[in-house]
Amino acid sequence: MARNIEEQVAERLGALVDDEIGESFQQLGLVGTVSSRLRRVNAQLHYVGGAPEVAQRLQAQAEAAVGDLGSVSVELVPLDPAGQAELRERLMTPAMLEARSSRTPVFSLPGATTRVIGVSSGKGGVGKSSVTANVAVELARRGRRVGILDADVYGFSIPKLLGLASMPRVIDDLILPPKAFGVKVMSLGFFVDEDTPVIWRGPMLHKTIEQFLVDVLWGELDYLLVDMPPGTGDVALSLQQFLPRSEIFVVTTPQSAAVRVAQRSALAAKKLKLPVRGVVENMSAFVTPGGERYPIFGSGGGAQLATELGVELLAELPLTMALREGGDHGTPVVVHSPSDLASESLRALVDKLESLGPVRRYRGDLKVQSR
Numbered sequence: 001m002a003r004n005i006e007e008q009v010a011e012r013l014g015a016l017v018d019d020e021i022g023e024s025f026q027q028l029g030l031v032g033t034v035s036s037r038l039r040r041v042n043a044q045l046h047y048v049g050g051a052p053e054v055a056q057r058l059q060a061q062a063e064a065a066v067g068d069l070g071s072v073s074v075e076l077v078p079l080d081p082a083g084q085a086e087l088r089e090r091l092m093t094p095a096m097l098e099a100r101s102s103r104t105p106v107f108s109l110p111g112a113t114t115r116v117i118g119v120s121s122g123k124g125g126v127g128k129s130s131v132t133a134n135v136a137v138e139l140a141r142r143g144r145r146v147g148i149l150d151a152d153v154y155g156f157s158i159p160k161l162l163g164l165a166s167m168p169r170v171i172d173d174l175i176l177p178p179k180a181f182g183v184k185v186m187s188l189g190f191f192v193d194e195d196t197p198v199i200w201r202g203p204m205l206h207k208t209i210e211q212f213l214v215d216v217l218w219g220e221l222d223y224l225l226v227d228m229p230p231g232t233g234d235v236a237l238s239l240q241q242f243l244p245r246s247e248i249f250v251v252t253t254p255q256s257a258a259v260r261v262a263q264r265s266a267l268a269a270k271k272l273k274l275p276v277r278g279v280v281e282n283m284s285a286f287v288t289p290g291g292e293r294y295p296i297f298g299s300g301g302g303a304q305l306a307t308e309l310g311v312e313l314l315a316e317l318p319l320t321m322a323l324r325e326g327g328d329h330g331t332p333v334v335v336h337s338p339s340d341l342a343s344e345s346l347r348a349l350v351d352k353l354e355s356l357g358p359v360r361r362y363r364g365d366l367k368v369q370s371r
């Protein structure tokens with residue numbers, strides 16, 4: 001039976017997907033009234049606000065979706081507070097409800113399967129954020145569900161590295177993490193002006209990290225990568241409390257001075273009973289197109305640190321222009337120059353990370369019964 005035009009418009013609009021939530025407008029109950037008058041169809045689509053670009057993008061998507069159905073105008077209507085409260089209820093999973101009432105992140109509830117990976121370094125500028133962003137994007141390209149918590153309060157660079165500029169959307173009191181290259185991101189950088197120095201006190205940081213872990217709609221994740229601030233400060237302590245299942249990976253450059261400070265941060269993690277699983281040496285060498293290696297920052301530091309910590313050296317990432325340019329332009333090198341040497345090394349790093357698998361943990365509650 002031929003459907004009328006209103007039904008067709010409602011169906012097309014309902015099929016649009018809110019990428020950050022990962023559900024269609026129909027599933028979310030956000031298609032409003034669709035009526036027609038004098039051969040003109042007027043449709044309403046509810047949306048949850050955010051930056052003006054979000055509405056502009058949605059308007060263009062909606063118009064494109066119904067463009068071939070004749071004269072249709074789509075009006076975007078921001079969801080009112082009652083509608084937001086209803087949507088929030090709809091999006092809350094039982095795990096999120098439990099997480100909120102106990103203020104324990106879903107990643108730390110019993111039975112959680114997300115691998116939580118803390119990326120740490122001794123000092124700033126060694127490429128920890130670039131490694132985090134590229135590893136996350138490569139994992140997402142392989143079909144894994146990935147989030148990044150940018151906890152590097154002294155230099156939140158993840159949004160810029162992934163080309164994200166807008167503030168996260170908020171449904172009632174639930175924060176939606178913006179998504180780039182398939183990776184969900186939450187960062188202090190979304191909330192503060194890049195040029196304004198922010199002085200964070202320990203308790204304030206602790207509270208913010210808790211909020212980012214508990215009040216953000218992360219959904220189900222295979223990996224949560226945490227870009228940690230360099231050094232051994234308060235944030236590591238907060239992370240240990242909120243995410244005791246974190247595995248730590250240490251990024252260093254090959255210089256011996258860098259290795260010494262990196263070792264300090266690795267030892268701090270060990271003290272907090274967070275397992276250090278591997279070392280990544282970055283900026284290992286510049287390689288000419290002819291294959292000549294120039295170890296600009298010295299050599300051997302990553303291997304030395306790995307030996308001292310009793311873990312594997314997982315990668316020696318070269319210094320490349322493409323990696324730096326990718327970061328500057330907000331498109332990670334694994335996406336914009338997949339054949340670059342750095343991309344090859346980053347893919348090999350992700351292979352290793354995946355093959356290492358999660359840490360095996362002793363479960364005190366499981367005991368072998370003897371008769």
Ligand SMILES: Nc1ncnc2c1ncn2[C@@H]1O[C@H](COP(=O)(O)OP(=O)(O)OP(=O)(O)O)[C@@H](O)[C@H]1O
Nearest residue numbers: 124125126127128129130155318319320323324327
């Ligand atoms: N292998 C590399 N080749 C070329 N440039 C690199 C490489 N790794 C990092 N960079 C560049 O070095 C700079 C610092 O990198 P990044 O911000 O990732 O470091 P970081 O350790 O996270 O520093 P911070 O903690 O200060 O944010 C960036 O401009 C980045 O593009």
